[in-house]
Amino acid sequence: MLPAAGCSKEASSDQPLTVGFIYVGPRDDYGYNQAHAEGAAAVAKLAGVKTREEENVAETVAVQKTIESMINLDGAAVIFPTSFGYFDPHILKVAEKFPDKIFLHCGGLYDASRHPSNVGSYFGYIDEAEYVSGIVAGMTTKSGKLGFIAAKPIPQVLRNINAFTLGVRSVNPSATTAVIFTGDWSMPVKEAEAANSLIDQGVDVLTAHVDSPKVIIELAERRGAFSTGYHTNQATLAPKGYLTGAEWNWSKVYTDYMAWIREGRPYQHLLRGGFKEGFIKLSPYGPAVSEEAKKKAEEAKAGLTDGTLVIFKGPVKDNEGKVVIAEAVEQKQTDIVLENMNYLVEGAIGSVQQ
Numbered sequence: 001m002l003p004a005a006g007c008s009k010e011a012s013s014d015q016p017l018t019v020g021f022i023y024v025g026p027r028d029d030y031g032y033n034q035a036h037a038e039g040a041a042a043v044a045k046l047a048g049v050k051t052r053e054e055e056n057v058a059e060t061v062a063v064q065k066t067i068e069s070m071i072n073l074d075g076a077a078v079i080f081p082t083s084f085g086y087f088d089p090h091i092l093k094v095a096e097k098f099p100d101k102i103f104l105h106c107g108g109l110y111d112a113s114r115h116p117s118n119v120g121s122y123f124g125y126i127d128e129a130e131y132v133s134g135i136v137a138g139m140t141t142k143s144g145k146l147g148f149i150a151a152k153p154i155p156q157v158l159r160n161i162n163a164f165t166l167g168v169r170s171v172n173p174s175a176t177t178a179v180i181f182t183g184d185w186s187m188p189v190k191e192a193e194a195a196n197s198l199i200d201q202g203v204d205v206l207t208a209h210v211d212s213p214k215v216i217i218e219l220a221e222r223r224g225a226f227s228t229g230y231h232t233n234q235a236t237l238a239p240k241g242y243l244t245g246a247e248w249n250w251s252k253v254y255t256d257y258m259a260w261i262r263e264g265r266p267y268q269h270l271l272r273g274g275f276k277e278g279f280i281k282l283s284p285y286g287p288a289v290s291e292e293a294k295k296k297a298e299e300a301k302a303g304l305t306d307g308t309l310v311i312f313k314g315p316v317k318d319n320e321g322k323v324v325i326a327e328a329v330e331q332k333q334t335d336i337v338l339e340n341m342n343y344l345v346e347g348a349i350g351s352v353q354q
Contacts, residue, residue: 020070024083031212039250059085125274127163129246134167139293147198179350245283318343
């Protein structure tokens with residue numbers, strides 16, 4: 001439920017509801033932060049709502065200062081601190097200090113047994129869009145060699161790499177995905193080095209899970225490789241080689257939250273959704289995508305939307321030959337075991353041990 005004071009105040013006040021959005025990087029990064037900024041723009045269009053945005057805020061005590069400034073100087077009643085590292089201890093500390101304000105964090109870390117009731121968490125099943133992107137990539141590659149540049153081998157990242165690879169191999173069983181971890185979310189020099197290295201090894205489709213895939217997408221285009229995007233639509237960066245991409249649709253999430261809060265209705269403290277809920281979407285298909293690939297991709301998207309297609313369905317082996325999901329076992333999107341993923345699937349070349 002909403003904090004009692006906040007619920008009464010926001011439901012009855014004639015004053016605009018001020019909502020704050022905080023980004024760890026630039027809001028026009030063609031990536032993670034831009035996706036959230038697009039969601040904030042949808043909120044700004046709502047009648048009776050005023051938004052305040054702050055970009056390039058580090059995952060340090062700096063975010064606490066930014067949140068307090070938004071509350072004390074701008075009158076913010078709802079704050080969306082969007083970066084993963086903002087949650088603990090920063091959001092938790094400020095939430096206790098301002099019990100009548102609402103703090104909603106991207107990342108799915110909320111635990112009702114430990115965290116304040118004025119805190120919530122949201123995330124999306126973007127591995128569904130990664131799986132579909134993998135189908136398109138698998139049907140477009142000529143070399144059968146794909147590359148995935150990622151920040152860190154944490155469960156959310158591994159889930160995307162594995163879903164992409166499973167999508168690829170569902171239509172191209174002999175294809176492989178070479179995985180390189182850069183070590184952090186924004187490492188443009190390392191990302192460029194990784195992209196060049198993969199292309200030099202014969203990889204002809206690149207994708208990524210980093211804060212901004214911009215460097216990777218542009219480099220792939222310059223070198224004549226294909227690419228699939230992440231976070232938001234990067235098609236303008238690669239008009240020839242961009243195939244499709246896994247996008248967030250935070251506009252849906254943020255406007256839903258605004259409706260619940262302004263009406264004084266309960267909201268989910270741990271909110272999740274995929275294609276079915278409209279939390280994610282697929283980038284438009286690029287000119288290199290065949291009609292057959294589009295058809296296969298749309299069939300998979302429909303199956304993921306209605307629940308007839310399960311990405312992590314056994315038998316699934318890791319890339320060391322160990323069975324990680326037994327035959328006939330289905331790990332559906334809400335299965336908590338997926339939150340602890342610690343392996344790369346068969347066909348992914350790399351190691352989670354860094």
